[in-house]
Amino acid sequence: MTIAPAAGLGLKPQHYAEAISDTAAGAWFEVHPENYMCEGGPRHAALGAVRDKHPLSLHGVGLSLAGDEAPDEAHLAQLRYLVDRYEPFLVSEHLAWSRRGGVYRSDLLPFPRTSSALIRIARHIDRTQEALGRRILIENPSLYLSLHGHDYGELEFLVDLCRRTGCGLLLDVNNVYVSASNLGYSAEAYIDAVSASLVGEIHLAGHAPDPTLGAGLLIDTHGAPIDETVWRLFRRLVGRIGPRPTLIERDDNIPTYTHLAAERDAAASILVYTHEAALVSA
Numbered sequence: 001m002t003i004a005p006a007a008g009l010g011l012k013p014q015h016y017a018e019a020i021s022d023t024a025a026g027a028w029f030e031v032h033p034e035n036y037m038c039e040g041g042p043r044h045a046a047l048g049a050v051r052d053k054h055p056l057s058l059h060g061v062g063l064s065l066a067g068d069e070a071p072d073e074a075h076l077a078q079l080r081y082l083v084d085r086y087e088p089f090l091v092s093e094h095l096a097w098s099r100r101g102g103v104y105r106s107d108l109l110p111f112p113r114t115s116s117a118l119i120r121i122a123r124h125i126d127r128t129q130e131a132l133g134r135r136i137l138i139e140n141p142s143l144y145l146s147l148h149g150h151d152y153g154e155l156e157f158l159v160d161l162c163r164r165t166g167c168g169l170l171l172d173v174n175n176v177y178v179s180a181s182n183l184g185y186s187a188e189a190y191i192d193a194v195s196a197s198l199v200g201e202i203h204l205a206g207h208a209p210d211p212t213l214g215a216g217l218l219i220d221t222h223g224a225p226i227d228e229t230v231w232r233l234f235r236r237l238v239g240r241i242g243p244r245p246t247l248i249e250r251d252d253n254i255p256t257y258t259h260l261a262a263e264r265d266a267a268a269s270i271l272v273y274t275h276e277a278a279l280v281s282a
Helices: 013-021 042-053 073-086 115-132 154-165 173-183 187-193 228-241 257-281
Strands: 007-010 029-031 056-060 090-094 097-100 103-109 137-139 168-172 199-204 208-210 214-219 246-248
Touching (some): 013 042, 013 257, 056 073, 073 115, 115 154, 137 154, 137 199, 154 187, 173 199, 173 214, 173 228, 228 257, 246 257
Parallel strands (some): 029 056, 056 090, 090 137, 199 246
Antiparallel strands (some): 097 103
16 A cells, blocks of 8 residues: 555554544554564454554564674565565665674664675665565664764765665654764754655654763653654755655653654644645745
């Protein structure tokens, strides 16, 4: 199923019933496929009921595309099963690593952006897209410290990956702001440099200052309302590139569905305003 650019929510089990009954125009939902890599049961029954009403996207956290090992074939097979079953309109994954030597870590870990890493990750993306039979999107990371040994800037690296593999970009605006604040560069300049043709989806989320270091280190918690600085960057981005499917992420301190829907509706209003302004100026 395809949809016009609209705003969606990360789907939580406690919100299944409300998601099914949601009648907001253009509503859609995103899930981590790893939570549904099982034979059946109540999770699949609920996800199928949501899919009957709304488009879905799959946002992976377990492929470890930036690792030094190829994507796990069993994981790819399970992901392909979910893609075939639910026909998501978008499939995405993080630009990070989390697996080595058969050990999986729950963190999305950074890596030096070297020429060899570019070749390796492009090969992993190619294998993933071949296994799934479709294009995927890659998400920019949230970063907390400067690593040594980079050959590329982050955006340059992402663009080269997209051009080599044909994948697209999932632009997480909160990640841009968190990384820019922590590493000392301009979030606005990053947002302004993103190629419109590559962006297939946008994420919005909340962050928080580190409990010990305070605002000197921002943490991408997904556990707070979206900060006004991130809203401003979002408006700046879509004002330049136009509307894209936009997701509200919340993975901790989960509020009521009504609260999340209000943030979703705020994002939808910005998308509609941007679309209408573009039509007027055309």
